[in-house]
Every structure is written in structure tokens, then in C-alpha cells.
Amino acid sequence: MAENKRPTIVDVAKAAGVSISTTSNALSGVRRVRPETRRRVLKVADQLGYEPNLIARSLVGKRSSLVGILMPDITDNFLTTFVRDVERAVATQGLGLMIGDSGNDSQREERYLRAFHDRRMEGLLIIPTAATDLGQVTAIAKEIPTVVVDREISGWTGDFVSCDHRAGAEMLVDHLVSLGHTRIAQLAGDKALSSARARHAATRARLSDHGLLSAAESFSQFTIEDAKEQAAEILRRAADFTAVIAGDDLLALAVVGVAHRAGISVPGDLSVAGFDDIPFAELAWPALTTIRQPVERIAAEATRLLLESAGGPGRHVLLQPELIVRDSTVAPRDPANPAHT
Amino acid sequence: MAENKRPTIVDVAKAAGVSISTTSNALSGVRRVRPETRRRVLKVADQLGYEPNLIARSLVGKRSSLVGILMPDITDNFLTTFVRDVERAVATQGLGLMIGDSGNDSQREERYLRAFHDRRMEGLLIIPTAATDLGQVTAIAKEIPTVVVDREISGWTGDFVSCDHRAGAEMLVDHLVSLGHTRIAQLAGDKALSSARARHAATRARLSDHGLLSAAESFSQFTIEDAKEQAAEILRRAADFTAVIAGDDLLALAVVGVAHRAGISVPGDLSVAGFDDIPFAELAWPALTTIRQPVERIAAEATRLLLESAGGPGRHVLLQPELIVRDSTVAPRDPANPAHT
């Protein structure tokens, strides 16, 4: 099988009767070559089926043309969409995307970070966990443009882009209050995550702006098991509320499911609102009122920062979310006397 | 910033007072060096913070240590899980995963295939679309170990791994029939996809084995919009069935939603079954009866084939799915006289 070795640039050069450098220039167009020569080289390259070796190019150019993304769980529907949009964004720049899913394991997180470093990634997108090693990230960020997305790493001074979680939480509270709800419970997300904390705190603060208190509060991981458990828990513990604000759509859907099973109808007896606007929010029954994160813009901004790589002080980009009102939130039947008790 | 250039192996060699080759050998352990020398090299490398450049290593070793995965839509929950499991599997081999999401666009599919080829991937996993270019894939497969997953490309003679769609469909039919259903409709997936076709044909055949005919049949893309539309359509067109077998969980969930909105209760008036067992199947209300694909094993087998790369005739691996009975399927109220008409 010696004959089907891939042709290299020297094969092309030989066949075209010119030097390697001329071949390179003819192919890349970085320097002028005589049109006739150029045509000949191109033709020969085509005939031979020459394809430049990107690895060799990377070595000399010091550009791997690869960006890496590190995240705790790609099956989280928000992250899935984000990955898709990032991939689309970097692809238009001729870059590839290498993914690292740590599964919330800090050891694997460290391994991926090291791997990204060794592979000389051109940029890194990091969706941190609570355990993300600030020191390691900061060290790597000195050599590789790095932007942290969605959640903060405490102490991080580099680029950061995220949706305005606070604003989203406020929209949700305002929406429910305007519908007439006064007893609102909160099933917040993992309090170890800055995004979940921000939503939780903002919800609470906005409630108090309206002169209200959380009717009940609970926290949950963003996993299906825990979501179901905590949803059941909050419905059991306190029953005198007419609406639930969930930390994300997964939690909201869990609340809906558990409520139904308990004979509480949504939205009749209980309004439920989520966060993220994952694809299933629209499909679910009832369709979920939620806050839509501008995922595509987050992806676009993140890759933009990556490629511009100012090097100056950390830039913070906060993107505005949008309230999507669907069927899971309605006015309470009788605010003073909820039906499901 | 000249001082924080990354140290190379020659820096280490100089600092340790040995040759480059000795340094390389001491580091990699591929050839014996005197223990004392080895220790010195290791110590110096550590002090300097030396990290080998994987790109250079790739160039000489002709191994990119990267595998690529090409798929039509990563936001499809089945594929998301698959990607996660593949990533985990290749990571244990020290390999990275580069993703390509074609968004069902054949032009982008071709571009990705070319990019994977140029980057000298060590292996390729392909989840094809109806438009996947057999010629291109076959050509690339001559140089890069390639395995096609989940759906067939007609004419493909290489490695292939998939769940046994036929068996899954049969389980579903048997399950519904054993519950007492005799009028079963089918909302099949995209008929351009071999997997969806296989499920559809097997469902039909098994029904006929039981002496039954499809009460209604319809096809849908695996997108939310079309799913909703086709679900509504099939419920409108014919109402004399007591169960629906959907092409996947997304479609099943769409049927559930549309049915509820139309005042048809699931599973009271209508049983619904899906396929894939995506995470939401369990969370939904009612929890979805479905066929669980052995995603993790599919991922494991696919990467195994990739790395073993027999080179012989194409190997076919068919993995057995599992019936997961949940709440969305029950015995029909009155088989002869469905309640929802």
C-alpha cells in the first residue's frame, strides 16, 4: 500500500517542477507567483489529490485551529444548545471544536484543562463547576485566550459572558405578581453554582420589593433524580402557595410532573415557571412559561471575545434574557384560598 | 514576554546537560537510560514546567490523537447522550473528541468530512443523514478508521453499529397487544432515515403477525415543530385507535401534549409509547413507556471498532434494546369502543 500514501507538498513541487516555497505560495496565495506557474501548481495539486497536512501547518504556525470547551454535563439541555451554537460560530472561522465533559468530576476537569493546554488550543470556553480550580484556569489563561461562561469562578479576573440571571429572575417574579400571585415558592438550583445563586437571590429580593416573602424555598441539583425528589419535597412541606419559580426548566418540569401525580393540576391549582427555555419547554404540557436565555448570542459573544483576545482587563458581557409566557402560569383561582390544599 | 515562552525539550536537555534523545527517552521511557540521568531529567523538566507539545508529537508520530464525530443534530437527546458516552470512552484512551454538527445540511457535512480528513483524525464516527455522500465517506474510510452508527448509509460496506431497531419495535407492539390494544396507530419518524424506516416496517410487520393493521400511519421529522404538527394531524385524521407508537420519545411527548390539549387523557383514553428513553421520558407526566437504547454500549462498541480497525470486511454490531414500561401505556378502557371518540 505504499502507493496510496498521501501526497505532500514536495510531491506537488516535484511534479510541477518548482520549489517547495513556490508551491506553498501558489497554494496559499500569501505571495505573488506568476499566474501561469500558479495555474500549473494548482492543476498538479488537484491531480495528485493533495491535501495540506494541518498538523504540520499547526506546528510551524503555532496555531492548532482548535478551540476547546469544558463543561460539567453536555446532556444539560441548555449546554447542549450552547455547544451547538458555539460549534457553528467557530466553524465559520475555520476552527474545530474539541469537547470535554467532566461529568462534574474535578479530577477529570483538571485532566481536560491539561489536555487542552498540551494540545495548544487557540481558545478555551469554560463552564465552571463549583470545584473548578481557579489557579489552574488562571495559569492556562496566561497562554490561551480563555473565557468563562454562564457561571462565575470566584476570583476570576478574565473574560466572562453570561445571561443576566438577575434580570431574568425579576421578570419571572414580576410576571407572577402581575398575575395576582402573592404566595410564591422557589425551587432553586444548585447553590454551589453562581448562576443558580444569582437567580435565587434575585428572586428573593424582587419578591421582597413587592412586599412578599418566599412561601417556601428549596434547593436541588440539576439532575433528574434530585429534581424529582426536591420537587416532591417542596410540594409536601408547604402547600400554601399558588406558584413555583424553578431554578431551571428541568426543575420546573419535575415540579409539573410531581404535582400532576399528586393530583395538583398545573396551571389550574399551581402555576409553574422555569428558566432557560430548553426545547422541551415548548413541547411539554402545559407548555412552560420560562425565561429564554439568548443562547446563540452568548455563544457568539463568547467566541468573539476568544478570538479578539484583548489581553487587557477582564471584559464582562451580560446578555439580556426574555420572558416567554406560555400555559403553565395563570392567575391564581383564589389568591386567599388556594384550591389544592 | 519573551521569558514566558514555553520550554521545549531542548531547553530541558540543555538544563539537564544531556542530549535531546536522552531527554526524550527519559521522559517517555521508551528506551532505558541510567536511573540517575533519568531522575535528573525528570527533575529539570518539572522545574521548568515542561509540557510536551502534542502537535509536534502528532507530526512525527502521524497520530493526531483525536477522533471526530459527525452528526446531524447534537440537540437530539439521543445523540447528546451518545456524544457524552463516546467522549468518555475515547478519553480513557487518551484521545480527544472533535465534534461536527451538520445541522442536516449536506454541504456542511461535506465540509466537516474534509476537515476531519485534513486534520488526520485517528477515527471517525458518523451518524449519517439521508443525504450523506457515500462516495466521500468510503474514500475517507480508506485512510481513517470509520464506523457508521445508528443509521445505515445504503451501499456502505464498512463497520456499522446500531441498536436493533426491529427488535425494539416488536417489543413495543407485543407490549401493547398484551395489554389488550387492537387498534394501534403509528407516528413514525423521518422515512429518509434507515433507523426510522426499520422501526416503522418492523412495527407494521409485527402488527400483522398479530393479525392487526395499523389504525393510522404518519411520518414526521425529528423536530419539535414538525412533531407537534404531525401529532395533531394523526389525532385529527383518525380517532378510532387506543394506542400510538411513536418513532421516538420526542414524537411521543408531542403526541402526549397534543392529546392533552385536545382533551384526550393519556393514558386513560390513549396509550403512548416512545423510543430511545431520553432523560425526559422518565420525568414527563405521564412517564413514558419506551424502548431504551443501550447508548453506553453502542458508544463503547463504536469506539472499540474504531480502535481495533480490523481492515477486513465490514463488521456489523447490533445491540439489543430494552422495554421500559412506565405510566403512559395501560390497558384500553374498552377495546371495542374507545372513550375519546
Place this chain on the structure above:
DNA sequence: GTCATGATGTAAAACGTTTTTGCTAAGCTA
């Protein structure tokens, strides 16, 4: 006629590894 200039091309260096080959000294056999 000389000299700068621009167009075109080549040779060689560089990128950072791994691997092959060669060299030296020491140990062993006969």
C-alpha cells in the same frame, strides 16, 4: 551606464518532537 526597484523564484531555517543510527566504554567469552 549605473542604480534602485519590483517581480519571480529558490534554498534553507524553523517549528518540537520521535526514532534511527552511530559511537564509546565496559564487561564478558574463549
Place this chain on the structure above:
DNA sequence: TAGCTTAGCAAAAACGTTTTACATCATGAC
């Protein structure tokens, strides 16, 4: 003592590009 193996290390080739530094020649300005 000659010959042979082996351990340990070094030198250099190789991987396939891009880029830099020259070389050549024609052109036009003065």
C-alpha cells in the same frame, strides 16, 4: 588478547509545512 555483546548516550534524520533570506532578471529613472 582478540572479539563480541551491551549499556548508555549523542547526532542526525524525519515528519510536512510556513517563512525568511537571498538570488536573478528585467525594467525604468537619472
